[in-house]
Amino acid sequence: MRRLVIALLVLAGLLVAADFGSAALAESAVSRQMRSQLGLVDDPAVRINGFPFLTQAISGTYSSVDVDASRISVGKLQELSVSAQLRDVDAPLAMLLGSGPKTLEVGEAEGIVRVPADDLERLVPDVADLRIETLDANALEQAAEDSDDPALAELDPERSVRLVGTGTLPASLPVSLPGLSGGDEIEVTVIASLELSDGRIRTEPRDVQLGGAAQDLPNIPSALLSWFADKFEVPIDPGTLPLEVVPTDVRAVNGQLEVSGEASGLTLGPGSPLSAG
Structure with a gap:
């Protein structure tokens, strides 16, 4: 046995x-x-x-x-x-x-x-150490309260993202900031909505905050906020999805931007309509 x-x-x-x-x-x-x-x-x-x-x-x-x-x-x-x-x-x-x-x-x-933060940073001038953060409904409500902008609470959390990085102030500041001058670095936090069009991601800034917990910057001019917002409004073209899958969704996941979609009835092989060569 x-x-x-x-x-x-x-x-x-x-x-x-x-x-x-x-x-x-x-x-x-x-x-x-x-x-x-x-x-x-x-x-x-x-x-x-x-x-x-x-x-x-x-x-x-x-x-x-x-x-x-x-x-x-x-x-x-x-x-x-x-x-x-x-x-x-x-x-x-x-x-x-x-x-x-x-x-x-x-x-x-x-x-x-998947588009990592390092790649997104390459598209945003004058910003370094960029991070991609997910948002939920509670985070958007808190942002709306902090910025006194109730519209932020109405954003779709699955189509929103928080981008945080170190920005370089323009050489000529529109107004003096305590302890800062042109060319200095400052933390930039942007809440943006994510849009998908023809396979391209577009980030649309909805709120910009300058200075972190260590910097108290009152009376930041709107021109400076708009200057940074323009830098974060960039089209991102990650190329085509695998196997000509039609992109249908974009969201922030695990510190990256993801574009996803589905297809059906495919034939893969030499001479097929999907062949890269």
Whole structure:
């Protein structure tokens, strides 16, 4: 009996190893295909979800496949990351592991492009150490109270963002500020609404505050606030979403701006309408 148990455990271990090994080979094949499909410099990370893999491989249908790529450059943006989840993927194992062209039929796809704070900072002149912060309804109500602007409380938290950075004052100040002169640095806090148009993000400043807790700056002229607001009103073009997914949403998540959307009925492979090459 003991020998039988040991033999079964060894067999189970071999089957698991074979399952993971086959999955790794298939993931590598999909990675190379997605690199070509998305026009990437490096192979993206690919994970075929579900266990056991071989059960899915025999049927040639996979419930979901995750694709992730990072350090992507688009114009001035240099650190974009891209994620795609492919659902209901049809791809025979022999085709995936073979040497010929790879073609994947995808029922649905969800794509996300993430813009980190460092990339957004590159688009905002005279501002350094930029942070992207999420807002909830309570934070907007507090901001409305602090700024005496009730309109802030009416903003949609999911389409709003707080941007905090270190700004450089203009060489010629419109009015004297205690202990500060042109060229000095000051904390800038901007509450902005997020808009999405033709795949581009646009930040629309709704409130600007200068000076943090350590700086008490009364009577800040509106011209100076508008000067900083103009710098934060920038269009952000993160490029197209993976697999020509139509962007439908933008929001601040975990210190980044995310653009996301979905598509259905895709064919991925050489010569397909979505091929990057």
